Amino acid sequence: MMSVRAMKAALKQQAIHFFVDPQWVIPSIIAPFIFTTVTLFLFRHTGGDLMLYAVLGGGVLGMWGNTIHSSSWSIGYDRMNGTLEAIMVTPAPLSSVVFGRCLWNAFLGLLNALAVFLVAKFAFGIDVTVRDPLGFLVALAATLLSLAVLGMVFGAFYVVTRASSALFQMLEYPIYVLSGAMFPLVVLPEWSRPFSYALPATWGAEALKIASLPGYDPLGLGYMGALGLTALTTLVFLLVSLWLFSFLEGRAKVNGTLVRY
Amino acid sequence: MSDGEAVIEAEGLTKVYPAAFRLFGDGGREKLAVDNVTFNVRRGEIFGLLGPNGAGKTTTVKMLSTLLIPTSGKATVLGLDVVRDAGKLRSRINLVSGGERGLYFRLTGRQNLEFFSDMYHVPREEKRRRITNLLEIVGLTEAADVRVEEYSRGMKQRLHLARGLVNEPEVLFLDEPTLGLDPEISRETRALIRHLSEEGVTILLTTHYMFEADELCDRLAIISEGRIKALGSPYSMKEAVRNDSIIEVEARELGEAQRRELADLPGVSAVSVEHLEGRQRARIVVANAPGLIPTVAAMLESRRVISIRVDQPTLEDAYIKLVNGR
Numbered sequence: 001m002m003s004v005r006a007m008k009a010a011l012k013q014q015a016i017h018f019f020v021d022p023q024w025v026i027p028s029i030i031a032p033f034i035f036t037t038v039t040l041f042l043f044r045h046t047g048g049d050l051m052l053y054a055v056l057g058g059g060v061l062g063m064w065g066n067t068i069h070s071s072s073w074s075i076g077y078d079r080m081n082g083t084l085e086a087i088m089v090t091p092a093p094l095s096s097v098v099f100g101r102c103l104w105n106a107f108l109g110l111l112n113a114l115a116v117f118l119v120a121k122f123a124f125g126i127d128v129t130v131r132d133p134l135g136f137l138v139a140l141a142a143t144l145l146s147l148a149v150l151g152m153v154f155g156a157f158y159v160v161t162r163a164s165s166a167l168f169q170m171l172e173y174p175i176y177v178l179s180g181a182m183f184p185l186v187v188l189p190e191w192s193r194p195f196s197y198a199l200p201a202t203w204g205a206e207a208l209k210i211a212s213l214p215g216y217d218p219l220g221l222g223y224m225g226a227l228g229l230t231a232l233t234t235l236v237f238l239l240v241s242l243w244l245f246s247f248l249e250g251r252a253k254v255n256g257t258l259v260r261y
Numbered sequence: 262m263s264d265g266e267a268v269i270e271a272e273g274l275t276k277v278y279p280a281a282f283r284l285f286g287d288g289g290r291e292k293l294a295v296d297n298v299t300f301n302v303r304r305g306e307i308f309g310l311l312g313p314n315g316a317g318k319t320t321t322v323k324m325l326s327t328l329l330i331p332t333s334g335k336a337t338v339l340g341l342d343v344v345r346d347a348g349k350l351r352s353r354i355n356l357v358s359g360g361e362r363g364l365y366f367r368l369t370g371r372q373n374l375e376f377f378s379d380m381y382h383v384p385r386e387e388k389r390r391r392i393t394n395l396l397e398i399v400g401l402t403e404a405a406d407v408r409v410e411e412y413s414r415g416m417k418q419r420l421h422l423a424r425g426l427v428n429e430p431e432v433l434f435l436d437e438p439t440l441g442l443d444p445e446i447s448r449e450t451r452a453l454i455r456h457l458s459e460e461g462v463t464i465l466l467t468t469h470y471m472f473e474a475d476e477l478c479d480r481l482a483i484i485s486e487g488r489i490k491a492l493g494s495p496y497s498m499k500e501a502v503r504n505d506s507i508i509e510v511e512a513r514e515l516g517e518a519q520r521r522e523l524a525d526l527p528g529v530s531a532v533s534v535e536h537l538e539g540r541q542r543a544r545i546v547v548a549n550a551p552g553l554i555p556t557v558a559a560m561l562e563s564r565r566v567i568s569i570r571v572d573q574p575t576l577e578d579a580y581i582k583l584v585n586g587r
């Protein structure tokens with residue numbers, strides 16, 4: 001069902017594309033950077049943990065923005081480029097190709113988060129010491145993985161239509177808010193919580209905050225609890241995306257929509 | 262080669278594209294693109310699907326290469342069902358489509374081939390050897406590490422072919438492989454296709470050029486409006502016009518109305534009109550050309566006729582007769 005070889009090849013391909021084409025620097029590096037800077041500026045009088053909160057928000061947002069852009073790009077690009085059929089005719093599952101590319105983008109997000117921390121520390125002089133550095137790194141990796149998987153869910157729709165991009169760009173911002181990356185979950189309205197809780201990024205961000213902010217745990221999950229929920233929701237989305245890929249590939253093969261751009 | 266085993270078997274193959282879903286406006290119509298098509302391709306053969314634009318060639322090839330699910334009918338390639346055994350089949354076939362698209366233009370030629378080799382799990386050592394070899398065969402060794410965006414049209418097409426060979430397919434589908442190529446590069450491409458065939462690859466190619474089918478194919482099917490109109494060797498196709506002769510008329514004011522009038526004359530089985538600079542050339546396929554000349558001359562009197570002569574039928578005439586004729 002998955003091909004590691006195809007994933008690696010796709011990751012490498014995505015990396016080459018990144019280095020060759022500087023336009024990706026804007027959504028993946030500059031945008032989250034500006035986002036964080038603005039946030040830090042707004043919060044500059046509050047001080048303390050809230051500042052770190054903003055740094056984390058910017059970091060996670062950076063990763064998220066990156067992943068959603070890459071998912072927009074991945075199959076959409078192949079469709080535009082005429083390579084979708086060239087991949088489909090091989091035995092490698094399309095989902096593996098997309099996953100590999102999303103992994104690269106998530107990795108970029110990691111570098112991004114690092115950049116955000118450095119800016120916070122050296123440009124704004126914020127204390128960015130995290131409480132549990134190892135836990136923080138593990139949670140970060142888990143969050144990245146969950147974002148890659150969520151990217152796949154979006155990516156699948158490009159198999160049937162190119163109209164997907166408008167939809168996902170619309171979804172990007174609500175997800176910033178719902179995942180609690182930007183604001184604490186508890187300040188969001190009651191009705192939005194089910195959406196928040198369904199997102200792996202929510203639990204990833206929660207685990208990150210628990211690992212970094214002393215005494216932070218508004219939902220009483222504990223670090224392992226938040227990490228476990230990240231893993232669980234990620235797994236659910238992974239299964240959803242695999243199912244979506246096979247379902248939508250089937251649709252495309254009936255309707256003949258693989259080539260229409 | 263005539264008694265080789267069948268490696269492609271299509272039986273009653275039919276594709277109806279469903280009406281497109283649209284949020285606004287007309288939902289579009291269902292489209293019968295391939296209508297009950299039956300043919301076999303034997304091992305080692307070059308088999309051609311010849312037909313005009315929109316005939317259903319690409320649709321047929323996509324069904325056979327697992328990219329489209331037939332609406333009805335059945336097809337097997339290498340004994341594997343193209344729908345049920347698609348996964349198993351894919352590692353043993355490949356598809357190359359003509360045109361500029363279908364390569365990663367930001368990657369080099371070699372990187373493109375590496376990527377697609379990985380999709381087939383070609384073992385690493387073998388991968389290096391095979392890619393070097395393929396680049397050599399298609400004459401891209403020098404340009405291997407140059408980005409595809411800098412390739413010429415012909416180089417891209419050769420890289421396409423190399424991509425189609427990374428898994429050493431037993432059956433290769435080529436959809437209009439010379440589309441949009443200039444004559445020189447088309448010739449090179451055909452030579453390459455012949456070379457592959459000599460290496461034992463079974464090839465199904467589509468084209469709308471009669472001469473290309475004639476030059477390359479052991480057998481071919483003429484397809485029009487989704488149906489097979491004739492099937493056999495290029496030689497046997499010519500048989501279709503063996504007892505015919507041709508009246509060739511050049512004039513300055515020949516249009517579709519005249520073409521239809523001519524086609525309705527007794528004994529006429531097909532008429533084609535070719536538009537040249539400032540004049541038109543009609544070729545009338547008819548049983549008895551000399552006998553019909555006076556009628557044709559009278560009919561076209563007011564059309565500024567330049568010349569009328571009798572000619573021998575060519576393969577082109579056979580094709581036109583088989584596609585349009587009665």
Ligand SMILES: Nc1ncnc2c1ncn2[C@@H]1O[C@H](COP(=O)(O)OP(=O)(O)O)[C@@H](O)[C@H]1O
Nearest residue numbers: 256257278292294313314315316317318319320
């Ligand atoms: N994806 C598609 N959806 C709907 N109709 C299609 C699609 N692809 C092709 N068609 C229609 O099916 C017919 C056959 O097309 P095609 O197989 O591409 O012909 P050819 O390759 O011989 O030019 C044409 O009328 C074309 O417009």
Ligand SMILES: [Mg+2]
Nearest residue numbers: 318319320437
């Ligand atoms: Mg075609």
